[in-house]
Amino acid sequence: MKIVVCVKQVPSTNEVRLDPETNTIIRDGKQSVINPFDTYALEEAIRIKEKIQGEVIALSMGIPAAEKILRDAVSVGADSGMLLSDRSFAGADTLATAYTLSLGVKKISEVDLILCGKMAVDGDTAQIGPELAENLKIPHITNVSEIIEINDSEIICRTITETGKRLVKTKTPVLLTVLKDINMPRLPSIDGVINSLDAPVAVENAESLGANKSYIGLSGSPTQVVKTYIPERKNESIEIKGDSETKSEKINSVIKEVI
Amino acid sequence: MNNNIIHCMKEDYIEYLRDESRTIGRAESISFPKNEEEIIGIVKDMYSKEIPITIQGARTGLAAGAVPRKGHVLNLSKLNNILGMRVDSEDNYYVTLQPGTILSQFKEKIKLRKFDTTKWDFKSKRVFNDFCKKEEMFFSPDPTETSATIGGMVSCNASGARSYMYGPTRKYIEKLKLVLSNGDTLTVERGKNFANGRKLELKTDEGMNIEFKLPKYFMPNSKNASGYFVEDNMDAVDLFIGADGTLGIITEIEVRLLKLPEIIWGVSCFFENESAAIKFVEEIRSNQKDIASIEFFDKNALDILKKQKEINPGFERLPDVDEKMKSVIYLEIHTEEEKEALIDLKKIAKIMNDSQGSSKNTWVAKNDVGLNRLIFFRHAVPESVNMLIDERKKENSKITKLGTDMSVPDEHLEKVIKMYKKDIIKEKLESATWGHIGDNHLHVNILPRDNKDYDKGLNLYEKWAKKVTELGGAVSAEHGVGKLKSKYLKVMYGQNHIDEMIDIKSKLDPKLLLSPGNLFEVGKRSE
Numbered sequence: 001m002k003i004v005v006c007v008k009q010v011p012s013t014n015e016v017r018l019d020p021e022t023n024t025i026i027r028d029g030k031q032s033v034i035n036p037f038d039t040y041a042l043e044e045a046i047r048i049k050e051k052i053q054g055e056v057i058a059l060s061m062g063i064p065a066a067e068k069i070l071r072d073a074v075s076v077g078a079d080s081g082m083l084l085s086d087r088s089f090a091g092a093d094t095l096a097t098a099y100t101l102s103l104g105v106k107k108i109s110e111v112d113l114i115l116c117g118k119m120a121v122d123g124d125t126a127q128i129g130p131e132l133a134e135n136l137k138i139p140h141i142t143n144v145s146e147i148i149e150i151n152d153s154e155i156i157c158r159t160i161t162e163t164g165k166r167l168v169k170t171k172t173p174v175l176l177t178v179l180k181d182i183n184m185p186r187l188p189s190i191d192g193v194i195n196s197l198d199a200p201v202a203v204e205n206a207e208s209l210g211a212n213k214s215y216i217g218l219s220g221s222p223t224q225v226v227k228t229y230i231p232e233r234k235n236e237s238i239e240i241k242g243d244s245e246t247k248s249e250k251i252n253s254v255i256k257e258v259i
Numbered sequence: 260m261n262n263n264i265i266h267c268m269k270e271d272y273i274e275y276l277r278d279e280s281r282t283i284g285r286a287e288s289i290s291f292p293k294n295e296e297e298i299i300g301i302v303k304d305m306y307s308k309e310i311p312i313t314i315q316g317a318r319t320g321l322a323a324g325a326v327p328r329k330g331h332v333l334n335l336s337k338l339n340n341i342l343g344m345r346v347d348s349e350d351n352y353y354v355t356l357q358p359g360t361i362l363s364q365f366k367e368k369i370k371l372r373k374f375d376t377t378k379w380d381f382k383s384k385r386v387f388n389d390f391c392k393k394e395e396m397f398f399s400p401d402p403t404e405t406s407a408t409i410g411g412m413v414s415c416n417a418s419g420a421r422s423y424m425y426g427p428t429r430k431y432i433e434k435l436k437l438v439l440s441n442g443d444t445l446t447v448e449r450g451k452n453f454a455n456g457r458k459l460e461l462k463t464d465e466g467m468n469i470e471f472k473l474p475k476y477f478m479p480n481s482k483n484a485s486g487y488f489v490e491d492n493m494d495a496v497d498l499f500i501g502a503d504g505t506l507g508i509i510t511e512i513e514v515r516l517l518k519l520p521e522i523i524w525g526v527s528c529f530f531e532n533e534s535a536a537i538k539f540v541e542e543i544r545s546n547q548k549d550i551a552s553i554e555f556f557d558k559n560a561l562d563i564l565k566k567q568k569e570i571n572p573g574f575e576r577l578p579d580v581d582e583k584m585k586s587v588i589y590l591e592i593h594t595e596e597e598k599e600a601l602i603d604l605k606k607i608a609k610i611m612n613d614s615q616g617s618s619k620n621t622w623v624a625k626n627d628v629g630l631n632r633l634i635f636f637r638h639a640v641p642e643s644v645n646m647l648i649d650e651r652k653k654e655n656s657k658i659t660k661l662g663t664d665m666s667v668p669d670e671h672l673e674k675v676i677k678m679y680k681k682d683i684i685k686e687k688l689e690s691a692t693w694g695h696i697g698d699n700h701l702h703v704n705i706l707p708r709d710n711k712d713y714d715k716g717l718n719l720y721e722k723w724a725k726k727v728t729e730l731g732g733a734v735s736a737e738h739g740v741g742k743l744k745s746k747y748l749k750v751m752y753g754q755n756h757i758d759e760m761i762d763i764k765s766k767l768d769p770k771l772l773l774s775p776g777n778l779f780e781v782g783k784r785s786e
Contacts, residue, residue, distance in 0.1 A: 012627045033626045072625070184576060187622035187629055190526065190608045197601070 001054035001152050001172075003045045003113045004105055006132070007038040007073055009066040010122045034069045037117025041178045043185040045115050046077035048150055054112075055079050059104050061089055061097055067201050075188035075196035082108060086205040091218035094123075098131030100216055103209040105136060112152060114175040118143060129177035140175040141168050145182055264297055265290045265304070265331070275332050278318035278325045279404065280743055281652070281659050286313065286327035291337045295438065295510045298333070302508065303442040305331055311775045312440070314504040316359060316408030320415060321662065322741025324503050328776050333508065335359045335410055341374055342511070343383035344390060352390055352516045353433055354398075358410020358509045362402070365409060369396055369516065395519040399425035402737070403638055410509050415739025416484040416501030420552035420637070423697040424593060427484070427737065429500045431515045437499060437507030440768040443467060445507060452495040459495060461767075471766040473498075474759035476752050481666040482698040483733040485740055486748050486778055487760050498763075503739050504774035506767045520593040522600045523551075525624040525633040528611055529584040533557065535615035536586035537673050540696050542610045543590065544669070549603050553697025554589040560640045560691040561587065567643035574639055578632065584620065588696065589637060644691050644704055651708065658707050661716040664744070665723060666700035667732035678726060679703045686715045700736040724750045742776045749779070 012033045034042070045056045058073035060066050061084040070081025084104050092100065105111055114133070119126035126142070133140030146158040148167070156169045160179060188196070206216060214220060240250045266272065268286050277283045287310075292298045305312050311330035318325045339359035346352050356365065368374050372391045376384050390396075400412060401419030411417070413435070418427040425431075434448040444464040452461070457473040473489045488497045499506055530536040540553055561580055568574040580587070592603050608618035624630040648660045667675045683690045683705070689712070694702040703723075705716035724734045724747040734740070734747035749757055757779045764781070765771060771781045 033628050036628065075623075184578060187527075187578065187624060187632065190604050190611075190618040190621045190623055193604060193623050193625070194601070194608065 001048065001052060001112045001150075002108070002110055003048060003054055003056045003115060004108055004111050005038070005042045005045045005056060005058050005073065005078065006101060006114065006116045006128065007042065007058050007060045007069055008035040008117075008120045008122075009033075009060065009062050009069045010035045010120055032065070032068065034072055035117055035120045035122075037119060037121065037178070037180065039117070039185040040180055040182050041115035041117045041176075042073055042076065042078065043183045044147065044178055045113075046186075047183065048113070048147070049077065052150060052152070057082060057108055059101060059108070060084070061092070061100050061104070064203075067203070070201045071196040071199060072188070074199040074201075075192040076186055077192070080199060081201040083201060083203045084205075084209065085203055086207075086211075086216075088206045088211075088213065088217045091221060092216065093221035093223035094125050094127040094131055095222060096216050096218075096220035098128050098135050099220060100209070100211065101128070101132050102135035103211055104204060105132070107204060107209060112172040113155070114138075114173070116175065116177045118177050118179055126177070129175055133175035136173075136175070138173045138175060139170055140177070141170065142177045144176045144178045147176075147182070264292060264301060268332070272332075275315065275318070275334060276327065278315075278320050278323060280321050280323040280326065280741070282323040282326045282743065284313075284323075284326040284328055286330060286332045288330075289332040289334060291334050293337050295436075295444070298338075298438050298508055298510060299442045299444070301331070301333060302438055302440060305772060306441050306770065309770055309772065311772045312508075313774055314414075314508055316411030316414075317361060317406050319404040319407045320411060320741060321664070321738045322415070322735065322743045324415060324739055324741030324774065324777050325411070326742060328742075330772075330775075335508075336408065338410075338510065339408075340378075341365070341368065343379050344374075344386045345383065346386050346389065350393075352386070352393070352396060353513050354516065355434075355511060355513045356409060358408060358413070358512060360409045361405075362398075362400075362407050362409060362412065363405035366398060366405070369398060396516040397519045398431065398514055399517050400428040400431060403641060409512055409514065413500055413509060413512055414502065414504050415741070416488075416737070417739075418482065418484070418695070418698075418737035420554050420589075420695060421591065421593075422482070422737075423553055423695065424551035425517070427482070429488070429497065431517075432496065432500055432512060433515055434511075434513035435496055435499050435509055436511035437509050439463065439507050440770060440772045444510075447496040447499060448513075449494055449496045454491070454493045454495070456491055457489070459493075459498065461495060469766055471763055472759075473763070474752075474756050476756040476759070479666075479668075479731055479733045479751075481668050481732045482695070482700050482736040483666065484664075484737050485733045485735040485744075485751055487763065501739065503741060503777040505764050505777050506773065508773070520551075520595060522592065522594045522597055523630065524592045524600050524604070525622075525630045526590045526592065526604070526607060527622040527633055527636070528588045528590065528607070528616060528618075529581065529620040530586045530588070530614075530616050531583050532615065533586045533676075534673075536588050537676060537696075539588060539611060539614040539616060541672070542614060543588075543607070544697060546610065547603065547606055549592050549594040549599065550590055550697070551593040552589070552591040553695070554637060555693060555696035555701060556587040556589075556637075556640055557692040558585045559689070560644070560693045563647055563691050564636075564640050564643045567639075567646055571643075571646070574643065577636055577639055578622065581620070589633065640691075640693050641702075644706065648706060651706075655709065657710055658713055661705040661707070661713070661720055663701070663703045663720060663723060664735045664738040665727040665732055666698055666736035667727055667730045669699060671730045671732070672696070672699045675699070675727065675730065675732075676701065679723070682719050682722070686719060688712055688715060688719070695736075698736065699732075721747070721750070740778050745776070745779055 056078040058078045058081045116129035149156040313327035315325040315334040336359045338357040342355040402417045461469045689706040707713035728751045734751045
């Protein structure tokens, strides 16, 4: 089975430091990690490979430094990585990103299964998985919490929906987005880390992928980000005194003020 | 004058009669002073009435140093402001803070560079502005219990995993301000006042001279937090670090920060037999640079953790350890460049493969997310053992964990581990061992099932204290002596040297009011 796992480089969520003068997030290389949700997708891919054999390719669109996270993916068990990196990809929204990723998947070719994390922790859209599947014209299943059965042509999995759980059986090729419940990602071994240094990581650009310029980067993105800012957070405690009626009125007015 | 500050010991304050050692004491009154002036007022009051004072921080200590026996409890948790910052000509940054500052909060402030500077003087504010532009810094002492106060850490000379590379709290304390038992204040600053041989002269801020002879003992040649720090021509500040609150009340501390290494990687190495793990440690210690910590867990500790994981949802996300594995060695690599760290990893792999291990049986954490998982694993071990003991304590209140804190010089590591194992098996006791194997400093935890086990454990503890002393080691390497280990301090130094310590105390605390029961029993002099 040929499995592609989409991974995104995100800042480490454990520490976000602000520049005191510009109030922007200080991003340095050592804080970049694989998007935590994607690590579950990666782990699931490796478990499938261990169970029924196959090949795992980690795929990412990003700046050249994102090669590091692809090597990280190899260190835990992926066989190779593919980085889609080109200045013209910059400023892509989810639509343009999904299109670009679909070109990567086509380049890899004959893919049976694509695994994505539920969403990225820095964007929170959860759109890439389904949009990528649409681009590839394959089915997708979101919020998968367990893969119950899998073989080269068929998958039975459990998904979590707003109203409960659902068992879904589907034919491959298929794209799944996975939840954190699905597994516990492993840490790499020393051997894994060392081997990943020489692992094959292909770098593709707009030209080598044959990208349509109007579908990539800023020009392919109908979403325009006008401004990004850090929401102002207020931590305040108010003591509310009085009888139940007064208290409930005050609580009511505080809630109204907030929303 | 102090009626608003000093409270009678009532039900509301019952928590303040105990600490993490799970020992329960008694006291008649308690206060939570907010500044030095209040402390001086309280202390003078107690001095005139000859009421003993027990000093408390966050009560996270394991040796009952903060557990009162009688008298007054002086709780410093509200004395928790960060007062200022300075930089020296070599670009070292120093922070002045109050003793109730919580370690985890202090670390967070340094990391995020978020200090409340509104009350700082102009100079400090200017230094802080430069500090914000500098590379990331950190306060290196890292006891497992991060809710400890810095004052408590100074009082017991706390360490942690990373003291293998960076040394204990002592090394990072530049200046202390203390209130003595009569209400006078004393300021001691590193590099300013040295003993003449074994004679030390101090001058209080009020101008009074205090002179005394230092004890004649020689400290062990291993990691040590047992009794007063004493050596020829020592710096005066060192006497007050690790003094367990017996000489004065610390009201201000200046600590030194270090530049945070660019690369911090964690590696857990699993071994199918314990002697291979010990051999690996010895090899790493002799041949491997950039190692900030070398930690150990035995099979019993792993089994207890595994059981807790099955029943406790808080531990659900812990990674599973292969059943075959009998020991874990955790290494932390601190270095400036990734390529150096990779070279270190390759060498570690070779040493492991040469020590009957396999570099395949390792977990590497190369970023904060992974590192936090390994740290969580490390911290979950003592937590799960405490949970097990708390369960047993419900059945039998006498039962408590008997955790050792002894260290020996490098050459005796294997010998001492064999002794612990042999004695535990012979006495048919249950145990779990972990700790700072790089410093030959293991916490052997005897887990009594009944009173008989508990008594057998106590006997073993005393036997080991004697043996460790013979090997040139220390009975307490990082927790401090407090009240629980005072008898082992006597084993280590003998009553004559204990008397010399009491002599120092009586010079600084003539009515012997501060922290009675810590380090020694003042009533039990040899003459």
